[in-house]
Amino acid sequence: MKGVVFTEFLEMVEQKFSADMVDDIIDAADLPSGGAYTAVGTYSHEEIVALVVALSKRTGAQIPDLLGTFGRYLFGRFAVTYPDLVDRSLGAFGFLAGIEDVIHAEVRKLYPDAQLPTFEVERHDEKELVLIYKSIRHFEDLAEGLIHGCLMHFGERVSVVRQTQGDGIDRAERFILTREG
Ligand code: HEM
Numbered sequence: 001m002k003g004v005v006f007t008e009f010l011e012m013v014e015q016k017f018s019a020d021m022v023d024d025i026i027d028a029a030d031l032p033s034g035g036a037y038t039a040v041g042t043y044s045h046e047e048i049v050a051l052v053v054a055l056s057k058r059t060g061a062q063i064p065d066l067l068g069t070f071g072r073y074l075f076g077r078f079a080v081t082y083p084d085l086v087d088r089s090l091g092a093f094g095f096l097a098g099i100e101d102v103i104h105a106e107v108r109k110l111y112p113d114a115q116l117p118t119f120e121v122e123r124h125d126e127k128e129l130v131l132i133y134k135s136i137r138h139f140e141d142l143a144e145g146l147i148h149g150c151l152m153h154f155g156e157r158v159s160v161v162r163q164t165q166g167d168g169i170d171r172a173e174r175f176i177l178t179r180e181g
Contacts, residue, residue, distance in 0.1 A: 001048055001137075002111050003041035005074070009048060010037070012073045012151060013055060025054035042113050045137045056172035064141040071145015072152065079153050093129045093177070096147065097121050117143070122174070129177040132165075140173040147175060 014022050024033035029050035033043050038086045052070075079086045085103055087095065095103075100119045107114050119134030124130075133143050144162065151158050155181040165172050 001043055002039075002043040002114055003037040003043060004039040004050060006037040006043060006051075007039055008031075008074055008077050009051065009070055010035075011077075012070055013051075017055075017059065021055070021058065024058060025051050028054040028057070040111070045115065045139075046180045067139070067141035067147070068145035071142045071147075072149035073145075074142075075146045075149025075153060086153065088154065092151050092156045092158065093124065094132065095154070096129060096150060096177070097124050099131075127179045131177070132172050133175060134172045136169070138171075143173070144175070147177070151177075 010026075011024050029035070029047070031047050031050060033041075033047060037043065037171065050101045052063055052066050055061070055066055057068075087104055090098070100121075104114075104119075107116065115137065117133055117137070117139065120134075121131040122130040122132055131147075133140060138161070144160065147160055151160075158177050161176040161178070161181055163174040163176065165174055
């Protein structure tokens with residue numbers, strides 16, 4: 001997992017909780033990196049899981065909720081740090097349909113060692129967008145948060161329903177986005 005994800009996560013924890021909470025969860029998570037992240041470095045994705053688990057224990061918040069909150073926050077940050085990628089003229093559906101071939105393709109150019117999920121577009125029309133998320137890291141909750149962050153950023157009213165399909169290594173998550181009103 002790229003360091004930028006860690007630095008943004010710790011920034012969010014500091015903003016929403018406190019700087020002490022950042023120190024506490026880094027201590028508790030017993031991280032191979034020691035918690036000293038640089039944006040361009042690469043670290044095990046298990047470190048972010050350990051940090052979220054530690055935050056959940058200290059705050060009582062559920063892990064999926066914390067990952068969802070982080071996803072919303074992260075999208076807001078991506079919109080600021082990669083303004084050229086977040087092209088408003090596409091609308092949320094146009095943008096989200098291009099995660100695989102446009103957005104993450106650009107991310108891969110910037111960071112050739114990025115470990116990215118796959119997003120397949122199963123259906124895309126005016127009213128509905130259906131995306132299939134697959135990743136051996138299983139950050140479905142983070143993906144949902146990023147999708148909500150994107151919808152908020154574009155200011156569009158869309159409902160999001162999730163369905164798990166398959167199991168074992170074939171497990172994937174279908175995100176059904178339906179325009180409201
Ligand atoms: C401008 C927008 C975006 C940028 C710049 C961006 C960039 C990135 C970067 C740098 C990573 C980390 C890769 C690594 O750890 O090696 C990542 C991972 C990820 N991205 Fe994006 N992303 C964007 C939008 C989105 C959106 C809208 C979604 C959801 C639909 C999404 C879903 C994910 C997920 C779930 C991961 C975690 C890795 C995994 O699941 O295997 N991203 N992205």
